[in-house]
Each structure stands twice: as structure tokens, then as C-alpha cells.
Amino acid sequence: MNAQATDAHHDSDHDHHGPAPGLMRWVTTTNHKDIGTLYLWFSLIMFFIGGLMALVIRSELFQPGLQLVDPHFFNQMTTMHALVMIFGVVMPAFVGLANWMLPMMIGAPDMALPRMNNWSFWILPFGFAMMLSTLLMEGGGPAAGWTLYPPLSLQTGDAFPFLIFSIHLLGVSSIMGAINIVATIMNLRAPGMTFMKMPLFVWTWFITAYLLIAVMPVLAGAVTMLLTDKFFGTSFFDAAGGGDPVMFQHIFWFFGHPEVYILILPSFGLVSEIIPTFSRKRLFGYSSMVYATASIAFLSFIVWAHHMFTVGMPLAGEIFFMFTTMLIAVPTGVKVFNWVSTMWRGAMTFETPMLFALGFVVMFTIGGFSGLMLAMTPIDFQYHDTYFVVAHFHYVLVPGAIYGIIGGVYYWLPKWTGNMYSESLGKMHFWLSTIFVNVLFFPMHFVGLAGMPRRIPDYSVQFADFNQIATIGAFGFGFSQILLLVLVVKCIRGGEKATDQVWEGAEGLEWTVSSPAPYHTFSPQPVIK
Amino acid sequence: MSEVAQQRYYVPEAAKWPIVGSISLTMLLGGFSSYLNGSASGSTVAFLGLGLLVIMLFGWFGTVIRESESGMYQAWEDKSFRMGMSWFIFSEVMFFAAFFGALFYAREFSVPWLLGEGSGGSTHQYLWPNFTEIWPTNGPENLGESDFHMGWWPLPFINTVILLTSGLTLTWAHHAIKSQNRSQIIWGLILTVCLGYIFVFLQGVEYMEAYHEGMKLTSGIYGSTFFMLTGFHGMHVTLGAIMLTVMLIRTMRGHFTAENHFAFEAAAWYWHFVDVVWLGLFIFVYIL
Ligand code: HEM
Ligand SMILES: [Cu+2]
Numbered sequence: 001m002n003a004q005a006t007d008a009h010h011d012s013d014h015d016h017h018g019p020a021p022g023l024m025r026w027v028t029t030t031n032h033k034d035i036g037t038l039y040l041w042f043s044l045i046m047f048f049i050g051g052l053m054a055l056v057i058r059s060e061l062f063q064p065g066l067q068l069v070d071p072h073f074f075n076q077m078t079t080m081h082a083l084v085m086i087f088g089v090v091m092p093a094f095v096g097l098a099n100w101m102l103p104m105m106i107g108a109p110d111m112a113l114p115r116m117n118n119w120s121f122w123i124l125p126f127g128f129a130m131m132l133s134t135l136l137m138e139g140g141g142p143a144a145g146w147t148l149y150p151p152l153s154l155q156t157g158d159a160f161p162f163l164i165f166s167i168h169l170l171g172v173s174s175i176m177g178a179i180n181i182v183a184t185i186m187n188l189r190a191p192g193m194t195f196m197k198m199p200l201f202v203w204t205w206f207i208t209a210y211l212l213i214a215v216m217p218v219l220a221g222a223v224t225m226l227l228t229d230k231f232f233g234t235s236f237f238d239a240a241g242g243g244d245p246v247m248f249q250h251i252f253w254f255f256g257h258p259e260v261y262i263l264i265l266p267s268f269g270l271v272s273e274i275i276p277t278f279s280r281k282r283l284f285g286y287s288s289m290v291y292a293t294a295s296i297a298f299l300s301f302i303v304w305a306h307h308m309f310t311v312g313m314p315l316a317g318e319i320f321f322m323f324t325t326m327l328i329a330v331p332t333g334v335k336v337f338n339w340v341s342t343m344w345r346g347a348m349t350f351e352t353p354m355l356f357a358l359g360f361v362v363m364f365t366i367g368g369f370s371g372l373m374l375a376m377t378p379i380d381f382q383y384h385d386t387y388f389v390v391a392h393f394h395y396v397l398v399p400g401a402i403y404g405i406i407g408g409v410y411y412w413l414p415k416w417t418g419n420m421y422s423e424s425l426g427k428m429h430f431w432l433s434t435i436f437v438n439v440l441f442f443p444m445h446f447v448g449l450a451g452m453p454r455r456i457p458d459y460s461v462q463f464a465d466f467n468q469i470a471t472i473g474a475f476g477f478g479f480s481q482i483l484l485l486v487l488v489v490k491c492i493r494g495g496e497k498a499t500d501q502v503w504e505g506a507e508g509l510e511w512t513v514s515s516p517a518p519y520h521t522f523s524p525q526p527v528i529k
Numbered sequence: 530m531s532e533v534a535q536q537r538y539y540v541p542e543a544a545k546w547p548i549v550g551s552i553s554l555t556m557l558l559g560g561f562s563s564y565l566n567g568s569a570s571g572s573t574v575a576f577l578g579l580g581l582l583v584i585m586l587f588g589w590f591g592t593v594i595r596e597s598e599s600g601m602y603q604a605w606e607d608k609s610f611r612m613g614m615s616w617f618i619f620s621e622v623m624f625f626a627a628f629f630g631a632l633f634y635a636r637e638f639s640v641p642w643l644l645g646e647g648s649g650g651s652t653h654q655y656l657w658p659n660f661t662e663i664w665p666t667n668g669p670e671n672l673g674e675s676d677f678h679m680g681w682w683p684l685p686f687i688n689t690v691i692l693l694t695s696g697l698t699l700t701w702a703h704h705a706i707k708s709q710n711r712s713q714i715i716w717g718l719i720l721t722v723c724l725g726y727i728f729v730f731l732q733g734v735e736y737m738e739a740y741h742e743g744m745k746l747t748s749g750i751y752g753s754t755f756f757m758l759t760g761f762h763g764m765h766v767t768l769g770a771i772m773l774t775v776m777l778i779r780t781m782r783g784h785f786t787a788e789n790h791f792a793f794e795a796a797a798w799y800w801h802f803v804d805v806v807w808l809g810l811f812i813f814v815y816i817l
Contacts, residue, residue, distance in 0.1 A: 024543070027548050115541055115589070182616055
């Protein structure tokens with residue numbers, strides 16, 4: 001985009017204060033950059049916690065038979081791993097990036113509702129403390145899978161009400177975060193920053209925020225019904241009273257499928273920022289990207305039952321949900337082709353953010369293809385609840401959503417810290433991650449196709465080889481992430497000074513302010529020509 | 530977007546209330562959880578948390594009201610508040626949608642399937658061949674005591690009239706705010722708030738009748754959907770009435786000008802929202 005800031009540097013002449021001294025700064029801050037930083041650190045910590053849980057799972061699965069952990073604990077690990085990664089890592093990381101970058105990308109002085117912004121963050125650590133503490137309770141943590149299907153989930157021990165209310169807390173946090181983002185984008189754009197000039201990260205977040213506001217309350221409703229079924233004698237999910245456990249699945253997936261797009265759309269935006277910069281070309285098909293994102297978001301509301309093909313549905317339902325699901329591949333394909341076309345004949349260089357973006361395009365597409373296979377009802381009858389599904393969603397989530405996030409972090413790290421990160425460490429991080437992520441997840445396709453069920457601590461011996469390979473990949477991938485931590489800490493502490501523009505091909509308002517970005521930016525606002 | 534008029538957006542300095550809010554919510558929900566698990570101290574913690582939450586709300590809203598009254602917000606900030614409130618209401622709509630969805634699903638699918646329709650027929654045949662009840666039902670095992678049908682006449686109908694009237698009196702107050710007719714605002718609000726509390730009271734009377742007939746929260750899917758939908762709605766009416774009571778007190782203290790009365794409008798939107806939800810309830814829970 002040709003956005004030009006006219007007076008981005010006039011930051012010194014008015015009543016701006018820097019950050020407050022002391023630790024209370026972080027507790028009471030209303031500054032979007034501080035809050036963004038809090039979100040990102042929180043997400044990184046949760047990434048390691050969730051990662052440790054994954055390593056417990058993979059260690060148990062290194063060999064057939066039961067050796068390391070009790071099966072009940074294994075189930076707690078699969079459940080908590082998913083909840084932590086979804087609600088504690090990917091979503092907070094996106095909100096963190098949004099906090100840091102959205103105001104700077106649209107020329108806004110801060111987020112629209114700064115106090116509420118503080119609260120959306122500060123609910124998270126409490127919500128997760130509550131959720132993680134259930135692991136120590138009588139009867140252990142939740143173990144029925146992150147999808148919480150009744151009647152199994154109703155057999156959870158003391159953890160149950162804590163689990164339900166922690167989900168409520170996380171939901172409140174993300175609804176407030178989303179409302180703030182919508183208000184910021186609608187109300188705080190700089191004069192001249194029209195909707196169709198907004199960077200794609202802003203667009204994808206705008207649409208994601210609507211998804212969040214629309215479906216997080218539905219999840220809240222679903223888990224509330226679980227709570228009343230368990231403690232207050234309602235029969236929503238009990239056939240004896242005229243209810244239906246399948247009803248929970250419908251309500252859950254009405255939330256759940258839009259949720260998986262909540263987990264990917266902002267990464268689409270990040271990749272759409274990174275690829276043009278390092279291709280030194282403008283994004284190919286900007287408006288088609290916007291429309292494709294909106295179509296994906298719309299379609300995501302009418303595909304939910306593809307998670308339930310085998311559960312029992314009228315035939316018309318099976319067919320409807322199969323076709324709508326396959327339709328999503330169209331706008332998704334538009335995006336992939338646009339990214340590739342952006343690179344076509346570009347003057348490309350391969351700094352770390354670009355490597356992660358490219359990894360994203362290739363490996364997300366693999367996950368998209370396995371999704372298409374799963375979308376076909378008769379085929380899904382064979383694949384459902386096998387490791388093939390696990391392979392599918394890990395391809396879209398790890399080298400998909402997470403790669404987008406990591407790419408975004410590398411892309412803007414110099415803007416945040418004022419220092420360049422170590423490119424050689426970054427490249428090492430990328431290559432190790434990429435090799436190991438495939439060692440980890442690719443074999444899951446094979447064991448899944450051969451029929452290995454998911455969420456089981458033991459398996460039949462013929463699956464042993466591929467499982468061992470996957471476990472090796474898991475440890476490799478997990479330990480490679482320590483490089484990210486080292487690199488970020490080193491970059492904060494020093495390094496080659498970054499210029500304002502940082503990357504030769506970077507365009508957009510965030511690159512017009514100094515590096516590191518001043519505590520307050522764009523007040524008064526720039527005028528975009 | 531900012532017009533030339535307003536250069537600077539108000540960004541508050543340190544905020545101490547959010548963290549109090551997080552602590553209070555954690556105490557409230559954690560305490561309630563351990564109460565549900567049968568712990569003796571759970572309810573104490575929950576009540577302390579609730580108290581702290583109320584303090585937090587007073588503190589937080591108090592700060593915002595003081596800032597508003599001292600003129601720190603202008604049109605630009607006002608617009609953010611408006612968007613915040615409208616999208617909050619939308620999220621509430623979606624929360625109710627989940628429960629309406631459960632109602633529709635039970636009536637359209639799960640109960641007919643239990644009766645032997647469609648592909649779910651075998652459940653009927655093997656588990657509950659004698660189950661014949663259509664809506665309302667407390668299920669094949671006849672859970673709770675009864676599924677006494679809650680008709681729309683007379684109480685729900687009276688309540689519909691009450692809520693619709695309260696919408697009118699509120700609009701009357703809103704017009705008065707624009708023309709700065711203080712006593713009309715106050716009377717409009719008093720009428721609205723009273724109608725709101727009468728609604729909640731009558732809803733309570735209706736619940737007593739239901740329980741008297743043996744129709745309880747535990748009365749199968751009919752009791753579940755009936756009490757959860759009307760119960761959450763009643764809680765929202767109560768909340769809305771409290772909001773409007775605050776607006777009444779603020780009006781009496783001379784707050785709100787013809788231009789600057791966002792809080793009033795926010796409470797009014799909320800009131801109309803509970804109104805509309807009630808119409809949905811009246812049609813789908815009581816009449817059909
Ligand atoms: C090309 C688009 C996609 C299609 C056609 C697709 C299709 C599907 C289908 C049919 C299933 C159900 C498989 C089963 O349980 O039998 C599934 C599961 C799943 N998908 Fe996708 N998907 C797509 C993209 C994505 C994306 C972008 C994400 C998230 C970033 C995602 C995350 C998931 C997750 C988490 C599950 C498993 C949920 C669970 O059972 O725990 N998918 N997908
Ligand atoms: Cu899905």
C-alpha cells in the first residue's frame with residue numbers, strides 16, 4: 001500500500017508520558033504496546049507448558065503398550081494440551097500481535113478501549129491458573145478431550161466446575177479483546193485510511209473479531225448446559241429426559257468450526273504482510289484476498305457438522321455439510337494462488353520471516369488437502385477419529401497458524417526492540433523446526449490411514465515404527481523452540497540497531513515510526529494520502 | 530474516524546480496577562466451583578468475590594462517570610463506547626442463540642427421534658417403546674415430576690404487555706433527554722424501572738406456579754429449556770433494570786445533556802434487547 005505518514009515523528013511536543021516505573025506498570029497499564037507484550041510473553045510461556053504436555057503424550061506413544069503414564073493421565077494430557085495450545089497460545093498470540101501492531105498499522109493513537117484492553121489480558125492468567133490447577137484435584141484434570149463431549153465429560157471429577165468456569169473466563173477475555181479490535185478498526189483509523197487501504201493483517205483480524213464475538217458466547221452456552229446437566233439436573237444432553245448428547249456436538253461445533261478459522265485467519269494476514277515485503281512487490285489480488293477472507297468466515301458458519309459425519313445425521317445433512325465444506329477450498333485456494341503470484345517475478349530474499357511464511361504456504365496447503373479428504377463424507381467414515389485427523393489439524397495449526405505467528409514475531413521484532421535479531425539463529429530455528437515438524441506429523445498420515453485411533457495411550461504393534469519417528473520429531477521440534485526464546489532474549493538485550501524501515505521492501509505506517517517504536521505513536525494521527 | 534475537530538484521543542493512564550475485577554471473578558467462580566463440589570468454605574469465597582466484584586464495578590464505572598462529567602470524552606471516544614456496547618449486545622444475542630438452538634433441536638430432532646422417527650428409530654424400539662409424548666415432554670423416563678405445560682395466558686401475556694409498555698416509557702424518557710425535560714426523563718425512567726421489576730416479580734409468581742404443579746428445572750428437556758431460557762432472560766431483565774436505576778439516580782443528580790448521554794442510551798439499547806429476546810421467548814417457548 002502507498003500509505004504515507006506525514007507527521008509520524010511529531011511525538012515529542014505534547015503531554016505524553018513514558019511507562020510508569022516499577023512492576024505495577026505491567027499490572028495497570030493501558031498502553032497497547034505494553035499489553036501486546038504481556039500477551040506475547042504469556043503465549044510463549046503457555047507454548048512451553050503445552051509443549052511439555054505434548055512431549056508426555058509422545059513419550060508414552062514411543063512404544064506400544066503402557067509404560068510411562070497412567071492412561072487416565074494420558075487423557076488429561078491430550079485434553080489439556082489442546083486447551084492450552086488453542087486458548088493459551090494461538091489466540092493470545094494473535095491478540096498480542098493485534099495489540100502491538102493494529103494501532104500502528106492504521107495510524108491510531110492506541111486501542112479504542114484501553115482499560116478494557118488491560119482487563120482482557122489480565123483475565124487470562126487467572127483463567128489458566130484455574131484451568132491448570134485442575135490437574136492437581138481429586139479425580140485429576142479434564143480428560144474427555146478438548147471437545148468436552150458428554151456423557152464422558154460429565155464424568156470428570158472435582159475439576160469439572162473449575163474447567164467450565166475457566167472456559168467462561170477465557171471466553172470473556174476473548175470477547176472483550178475482539179470488541180476492542182472491532183472498535184479500534186472502525187473508529188480509530190487515521191484520516192484517509194479507508195477500508196480498502198487497510199493492511200491485510202488488519203482485515204483478517206477485523207473478520208476474525210466478528211467470528212469471535214459470534215461464537216465464543218455459543219461455547220459459553222454449551223458449557224453452561226454441561227454444568228447444569230451435571231449439577232442442577234437439567235437434561236439437555238440426556239436422552240432419558242428427552243435431550244440428546246449429539247445436541248452438544250452440534251452446539252459445540254457451531255462454535256468449534258468458526259474457532260478453527262479464528263485460529264488461522266490472522267495468520268493468513270501475517271503471511272500476506274510478510275510475502276510482499278520480501279518479494280518487493282505489492283500483494284497480488286488485494287481485494288480478492290479481502291473477499292476470500294470474508295467468504296471463508298461466512299462459510300465457516302455452515303460447515304460445522306463435518307466433525308460429526310459418523311455420529312448419526314440425516315442423509316441430507318451429511319450431503320449438505322460435505323458440499324459446504326468443500327466449498328471452503330475455493331476461497332482458500334484463491335489465497336494460496338495470490339501468495340504464489342505475489343512471489344512470481346519478485347525480487348525475493350529469504351530472511352527468517354519470509355522462510356516461515358513460505359513454510360506456511362507449503363505446509364498449510366498440505367493440511368488443506370488432508371482437510372479436503374476428510375470433507376468427503378464416505379471417506380471420513382474411515383478416517384474419523386484416527387491419526388489422519390490429528391495429522392490434518394496439526395498441519396494447519398503448527399506449520400500453519402504457529403508459523404504465521406512466529407513469522408510475524410520475526411518480522412516485527414526489530415520494530416519492537418530496536419535491534420536486529422540474529423539472522424543465523426533465526427534461520428537455524430526455521431530449518432530445525434521445519435525438518436522436525438514434518439518428521440513429527442507426516443507419519444501420522446500413514447498410521448491414521450492404516451487405522452490407528454486418536455486419543456489412546458496404547459496401539460497395535462504394526463504402528464510402532466511410525467510412532468517412534470513421530471516421537472523423535474516431537475522432541476526435535478520441542479527443543480528447537482528453545483532457540484526462539486534465546487533469540488528473543490538476545491534481541492531484547494542488544495544487537496545491530498534496526499532502521500525505521502527495517503526491511504528494504506517494507507511498506508506501511510508501522511515502518512514510519514522509529515525503532516524501537518516510541519511508547520505512544522500517532523497522536524495526533526497522520527493523514528494518509 | 531477523527532474529523533479535523535478532534536485531534537487527540539483520550540487514553541487513560543494506569544487502570545487499577547481491571548486486576549481487581551480478575552481477582553474478584555476468580556474468587557467468585559472458584560468459590561462457586563468448590564461449593565458445587567461440596568466444600569464448606571466455597572460459598573464464603575464466592576460471596577467475598579461477589580462483593581469485590583460489586584466494589585470493582587462501582588469503582589470502575591465511577592471513574593468513567595467522573596471522567597465523562599468533567600468533559601474528558603468527546604464525540605470520538607463516545608463512538609468507541611457505542612461500538613463496544615453494540616457488539617457486547619450482539620454477543621449476548623449469540624449466548625441466547627445457543628439456548629434457543631437447544632430448544633429447536635430438541636423439538637425438531639431429538640424428541641421426534643425418540644418417538645421413532647427417522648434414522649433414530651432403534652432407540653425408540655429397543656429402549657423406550659412406550660414413549661409417545663410429543664412436546665412438552667420430560668422425556669421417556671419421565672424425569673422430574675411433571676411436564677405441565679406453561680401456557681401463554683395469562684401471566685406471560687401480561688408480562689409481554691408490561692415489557693412492551695416499558696419500551697415505550699423508555700423511549701418517552703429518551704425524547705425527554707434530547708429536549709432536556711428533566712422531570713419527564715425522571716418519570717419515564719421511574720415508570721420503566723417499575724415495569725421492569727414488576728415483570729421480574731410476575732416471572733417469580735409464574736415460577737412458583739410451575740413448581741407447584743411439579744414442573745421443575747429437572748423436568749426433562751422441557752423443564753431444562755423453559756427454565757434456562759426464561760431464567761437467563763429474567764437475569765438480564767434484572768440487570769437491565771439495575772442499569773436503568775443507575776441512570777435514574779444519575780439523572781436526578783443532574784447528569785446527561787442533550788448531546789452527552791451515552792450511558793443512558795447504552796442502558797436503553799440493553800433494555801430493548803431484553804425486550805426482543807422476550808418476544809422470541811413468548812413465541813417459541815409459550816405459544817408454539
Ligand atoms: C481446506 C479447509 C479445511 C477443510 C476442508 C477441513 C476439514 C476438516 C474435517 C472434515 C474435519 C473432521 C475430521 C474428522 O474428525 O473426521 C476437520 C478436523 C479438524 N480441522 Fe479441519 N479443515 C480445513 C481447514 C482447517 C483449518 C484452517 C484448521 C485450523 C487452523 C483446521 C482445524 C481442524 C481441527 C482442529 C480439527 C479436529 C478437531 C477435533 O476433532 O479435535 N482445519 N477438518
Ligand atoms: Cu471444521
